[in-house]
Amino acid sequence: MEGIIEVYAYIESFITSYIEFVAFYILLCGFLEYPLAKRKIFLKIAVIPAIVNCFLCFFQLSTAIQMVISNLAMLVCLEYLARISFVRIFIIYVLGYMWIMLTEVVQLPIWNLTPAGIFHGIAPIGGMIIVLLLAWFAYRYIPLRKVYEAVSRWNILMLLVIINSLLVLFMVVMYARLKTEHFISNYLIIVGIMLILIIANVGEVYHYFKQKEQQKCVQVYEEYLPIIEGLIEQVRIRQHDYHNKLQSIHALAYVYEDFESLKGALLETTEHDMLPDFEMNLLKLNMHLVSGFLFSKIRQADKEGKELHLDIEQYVIRTACTEYEVIEYLGILIDNAIEATNEGETIFAKIGSQDDKLVFEIKNPGPHLTSEFCKNIFKKGYSTKKDGEGCHGIGLYKLNRMVKEYDGKLILENVEVDQKEYISFELRI
The missing domain is CATH 1.20.120 (Four Helix Bundle (Hemerythrin (Met), subunit A))
Structure with missing residues (x-):
């Protein structure tokens, strides 16, 4: 026995x-x-x-x-x-x-x-x-x-x-x-002490994460609020210029007596002013920090000899994410697109909102997607960058993980733009 x-x-x-x-x-x-x-x-x-x-x-x-x-x-x-x-x-x-x-x-x-x-x-x-x-x-x-x-x-x-x-x-x-x-x-006494300890620790951990979020938010405000203020100042200057331009247009009626001459002068005077006012459109977004961020990225691409063309489909963006989170997500996609684009080439992006989710799509010139590339691109450590070109294989892995937390989608595909193959990332979150 x-x-x-x-x-x-x-x-x-x-x-x-x-x-x-x-x-x-x-x-x-x-x-x-x-x-x-x-x-x-x-x-x-x-x-x-x-x-x-x-x-x-x-x-x-x-x-x-x-x-x-x-x-x-x-x-x-x-x-x-x-x-x-x-x-x-x-x-x-x-x-x-x-x-x-x-x-x-x-x-x-x-x-x-x-x-x-x-x-x-x-x-x-x-x-x-x-x-x-x-x-x-x-x-x-x-x-x-x-x-x-x-x-x-x-x-x-x-x-x-x-x-x-x-x-x-x-x-x-x-x-x-x-x-x-x-x-x-003594089980009830022991469990009671444990519960008090757990509640106290959970409270401290919650406070820690809350404080980290607030710090991130403050950092984003400090970085992009000056850009927003600069945009507003540009709009004010543009309004002053428009006032002067209106006075010039008003004076044309006294300078040109016949219709054809007046028509030509009007077209010549207003040709430049009929171009889209991009800065004004950015300020129409309900997320002003995102406006400043997008403006800074467009200027960054321009300094590197690349064009970042942005279309705004809806000005009211609805999403469960905070503004600093949106900036972090868009930053990963835009930075990758700028790095992958050669000088003189164009990146196409658009932002909007659908079904209470942010919709952002960005397209940059790139190779044909293989099944192996699509399988590995969101894995931690996978990168197409050469040694010495910055962080390797972290951005998209991190983005994909954060998108899953919000039950969002990150779609990768090839598209054709002007008979040229592009890589397209579409973010819904």
């Missing part, structure tokens, strides 16, 4: 460790935004930490030593799968460990109702299956990437939040393992 119990203990240890590693890998994919099935070898790699855990049970080492060795085994295996620096994988592991410990602690009272208790019988395997399902839920519905990016920037506030949360959860789990009966009797 004892032999059967020991065999079951090894099987239980193997299965729980295997499932736990798979849960860690799912969270890893969430933090790094990897497709879940990118490397199916993880199902085989998961056997390694499971076997390590079985050996630890066989030698009956202390709980603390078992936890250290088993966590190191999982950390090394995850690093092998992710192929990133050890520092980055450690940050991800700590974040994943916090999520798994939290989901374990929440389940403890439920499994305590079973005849075998919390850490025996079906409870460990059943609990780990729930952990796996909650890891998949986090992968699908929680913006894990944003949390990882905030922590990886070594923001002091975020690090303090992570450290104090990890310490509390670790102490709770250890207390549950070593003093199970006392833990259950």
Whole structure:
């Protein structure tokens, strides 16, 4: 009978460790935004930490030593799968460990109702299956990437939040393992303290992200408000010129007596003024910062000997994005188009709104799109730039990720303009 119990203990240890590693890998994919099935070898790699855990049970080492060795085994295996620096994988592991410990602690009272208790019988395997399902839920519905990016920037506030949360959860789990009966009797008090900690930390994290958004907004205002003021000043000057021009037109009636002479003089005088007033049209946009941004990009292209031709289809732009986000999205597309266009060539762009979404299309001369190019263009790190030409493969990857967050669309295709092949990006967000 004892032999059967020991065999079951090894099987239980193997299965729980295997499932736990798979849960860690799912969270890893969430933090790094990897497709879940990118490397199916993880199902085989998961056997390694499971076997390590079985050996630890066989030698009956202390709980603390078992936890250290088993966590190191999982950390090394995850690093092998992710192929990133050890520092980055450690940050991800700590974040994943916090999520798994939290989901374990929440389940403890439920499994305590079973005849075998919390850490025996079906409870460990059943609990780990729930952990796996909650890891998949986090992968699908929680913006894990944003949390990882905030922590990886070594923001002091975020690090303090992570450290104090990890310490509390670790102490709770250890207390549950070593003093199970006392833990259950004080469960409500412990959970209450944890909830207070979580609410406080979530509040701090929310404040941090809110502050970052406000900083971005202020930066955009500081950069593009002077351009808007310059546009307004140009319009004022143009109005003064129009006043003088009207006086000149009025005087023509006294200078020319016959109709044909007056007609010719009028056409000659007003020919230049009948051209579209582009600056005035830009100021009609309801997003004034976007107006200043577009004006600056048109001037940038002009300085580089390229023409950026912009059509404004609707002046009232409706979108769920903030103005600084719109500027960031359009900036990626426009900068890429300017870089890919040769001197003397023309870039065509248009902006409007449809179904409460911003619609922006930009076309620049480019090669025929291959299936491989379309497949890779939105991947992180993929770039057609040569070495030394700036950032590589970040802009479109970042844009595609942000568009998905707003349930938007980013369409890539070839179009023909004046019998010349162009690459077209259409953004709907």
